[in-house]
Amino acid sequence: MSSVASDTKDRPAEPQHGPSFLWRNRFQIAIIGMLVVLYAVFLIGDWRTYTSFDIYRSFMISIPFFGIMALAATYVVTLGEIDLSFPSIYGLAGWAFSAVYVASGSFPVAFVVCILVGVVGGLVNGLLVTKIGIPSIVATIGTMFLWRGLVNVLTQGQGIPIAQITDDPWHKLFVGQIPLGGPVVIPAQFIWFVAAALFFGVLFKRHRFGSHVLFVGDDEQSARMMGIHVDRVKIACFVILGVSAAFSSVFLLNQMLFFWATTGDGYLLTTLAAVFIGGTSVFGGKGTMIGTFVGVLIIASLEPGIISIGLSGFWTQFVYGLLITISVSIYALMLKRG
Amino acid sequence: MSETEPLLVLRNIRKSFGRVEVLKGIDLEIGKGEIVALVGDNGAGKSTLIKVITGVHKPSAGEIVFKGQPITLKNVQASRLLGIETVYQERALADQQELWRNIFAGRELTRFLGFLDVAAQKRETGRLMRSGMGLTSRAITVDSEVKGLSGGEKQSVAIGRALYFDADLIILDEPTMGLSLKETERVLAFVRSIREQGKSAIFIDHNIFHVHDTADRFVILDRGRVVGQFHRSELTHQQLVDMMIALHEAGQVA
Numbered sequence: 001m002s003s004v005a006s007d008t009k010d011r012p013a014e015p016q017h018g019p020s021f022l023w024r025n026r027f028q029i030a031i032i033g034m035l036v037v038l039y040a041v042f043l044i045g046d047w048r049t050y051t052s053f054d055i056y057r058s059f060m061i062s063i064p065f066f067g068i069m070a071l072a073a074t075y076v077v078t079l080g081e082i083d084l085s086f087p088s089i090y091g092l093a094g095w096a097f098s099a100v101y102v103a104s105g106s107f108p109v110a111f112v113v114c115i116l117v118g119v120v121g122g123l124v125n126g127l128l129v130t131k132i133g134i135p136s137i138v139a140t141i142g143t144m145f146l147w148r149g150l151v152n153v154l155t156q157g158q159g160i161p162i163a164q165i166t167d168d169p170w171h172k173l174f175v176g177q178i179p180l181g182g183p184v185v186i187p188a189q190f191i192w193f194v195a196a197a198l199f200f201g202v203l204f205k206r207h208r209f210g211s212h213v214l215f216v217g218d219d220e221q222s223a224r225m226m227g228i229h230v231d232r233v234k235i236a237c238f239v240i241l242g243v244s245a246a247f248s249s250v251f252l253l254n255q256m257l258f259f260w261a262t263t264g265d266g267y268l269l270t271t272l273a274a275v276f277i278g279g280t281s282v283f284g285g286k287g288t289m290i291g292t293f294v295g296v297l298i299i300a301s302l303e304p305g306i307i308s309i310g311l312s313g314f315w316t317q318f319v320y321g322l323l324i325t326i327s328v329s330i331y332a333l334m335l336k337r338g
Numbered sequence: 339m340s341e342t343e344p345l346l347v348l349r350n351i352r353k354s355f356g357r358v359e360v361l362k363g364i365d366l367e368i369g370k371g372e373i374v375a376l377v378g379d380n381g382a383g384k385s386t387l388i389k390v391i392t393g394v395h396k397p398s399a400g401e402i403v404f405k406g407q408p409i410t411l412k413n414v415q416a417s418r419l420l421g422i423e424t425v426y427q428e429r430a431l432a433d434q435q436e437l438w439r440n441i442f443a444g445r446e447l448t449r450f451l452g453f454l455d456v457a458a459q460k461r462e463t464g465r466l467m468r469s470g471m472g473l474t475s476r477a478i479t480v481d482s483e484v485k486g487l488s489g490g491e492k493q494s495v496a497i498g499r500a501l502y503f504d505a506d507l508i509i510l511d512e513p514t515m516g517l518s519l520k521e522t523e524r525v526l527a528f529v530r531s532i533r534e535q536g537k538s539a540i541f542i543d544h545n546i547f548h549v550h551d552t553a554d555r556f557v558i559l560d561r562g563r564v565v566g567q568f569h570r571s572e573l574t575h576q577q578l579v580d581m582m583i584a585l586h587e588a589g590q591v592a
Contacts, residue, residue: 024481202453206453206454206456207452207453207454208446208448208452208453208454209452211439211442211443211446211454212444214432214434214435214439215432215435215439215443215444218432218433218434218435219430219431219432219433221428221430222428222429222430222431222432222443223432223443223444225414225424225426225428226430226443226444227414227415227418227444227445228443228444285432285433285434285435286434
C-alpha cells in the first residue's frame, strides 16, 4: 500500500487531474456507441426503411409503453434490488383505469384511481422488502402472481373495450399526434417519455433523493450511519416504479383501446434488459439514466430492425441475447479495471 | 458557556443489557480543545460508552450534560445536530460514489426543493481536501471515487467530513486500524489538528503509543468503571504500558 506522501512525490508534474470526462462517462459512451453501430447496420441493411420517418414514428408510439418503467426501474436496480411485479401492477392499474372509465365515463377519475393502484402496488413491495425483510426478488415474485391473479379473478379472463375514449379530450393529451409539418408527426406519448427521462435523470443525479439512492445501493450500512433513511428511500423507489407502471398502462390502453387480462405481461424482460444494457449495475450503487434511455431505444428498435434487414422474426430473441450478453460483459470488464 | 466549563460531562452513566451491566456508573468530563483517549481491554465498555454519547444506546441511568445543558439523545441524528460527530471504525463511506457525494451524504447542500447544489458540494469538498484532509495528490479530485483511495486516504475523508460539519466533539473509534505506518502518522496528525481547531475529541485506539503521542488525557476503563485518569505529563509511555499490563493481570490499577 502506498502512502499519500510518496504518491505526491512520485508524480509531481503529472498533468492528470483525477478521472477524465471520458473515463467517468465510459458506460454512457459505450452504450451510445452500441446504438450508433446498430443503426449503421440497419441503415446499410435497409436504407429505404431507415431513411423514412414512418419507422421512427412507430418507435415513438410503442417505446413509452415500457420505456418509462425502464427509467423508473433504474432506481430500484441501483438500490441493488429488483422488482418482478411491475408488469402485474401494470395489468391491475390498467384494469382499474378501464373499469373505472367505463363505469364513470370520466378520464381524470379513472386516471387517478389507476395511479393510486400503482402507489399501493409499489408500497406493498417496499414494505415487504423493508419492514418484513423479504429479499426483493422473492417478495416481488409473490406480488407478481398476486396482482396478476387478482386481475384474472376480477375480469374472469374477459377484456374491456374502451373505444369511446377517443372522443375524450384527455385522450389526445396522452396519445394525440402532433404534426410538425410534412410526414413528421410526433406521438404525444413520446413527449411524455422524453419528459419522464429528463425528470428521472435530474432526480437521479442532481437531487438529494438520487444521491441517497446511490448511497444506499452502494453501502446500506454506511448510509444508515450517515443518517439516511434507508427504508424510506427503498419504499420510495418501489412506489416510483409502481406509479410508472400504472402511468404507462394509460398510454397503452389509449393506444390499443382495449384492456386484456394479460395487459403488461410481455414487458418484464424487455424493461429489465433495457436497464442492464444501459449499464446500471445489478450490484447496486451505480446507475445511469442516459444509459437506460439509450437501452430503451436499442431494445425497441431491435425487432423491427432485424426483420427489415431481411432476417426472420425468429432471430429477435437470439440478437437480444447476444446484445445483452456482450454489453454486460463489457461493463463487467470496465468495472474490474476501474 | 464559560471558557472553563467542560464541553461534555457524564455523571454516573449506567447501561445494562438485560441482566448484564456493561457500564457501572461512569463519571467523565471532556474539556474544550481536549483530546481524551479511552483506554481499556476488550469488554471494558469503551464502545458502549461511545454509543451512549452518540445516541445509539440510551443509558439506563445517569446524566449527560453537553455545553452546560442536560441532554437526552434519541438517535444518531440528534447527537449530530448538537455537534457530536463520529468517525466510525467502518468509515461509513460508499465506495463507488464520488468524494463530493460522500462528504455530504445525508446532509446534502441543496438549492430549492431538495435539488443539489453540486457546484457548492464540489467546491467545499475541494477546499476540505486541501485544508482539512491534506489530500493534495493530483490523482485525487473531488470527482474521484472512494474505492481508488488507500486506507489512510479513506480515513482522511471520514475525518475531514466530521471536521467539516463544525462539530464541537469528534469521536474516533479505532481510526488507525488496518493502516500502514505512514498512514497512521497522518491520521494521528489529523487527530492533533482537531485540538488546534479548538475542538474536542474522544479517541479509542488499542495502540498505547498512538494514544500516548496524541491524547492530552487518558481515561482507563475496566469492566464498566473508570479506574484511572492521567494527564499526559503524569505518565511516560512505559508507565502507561506497565499500568495496562498490571490492570490486565491484577484487575486493578496499582
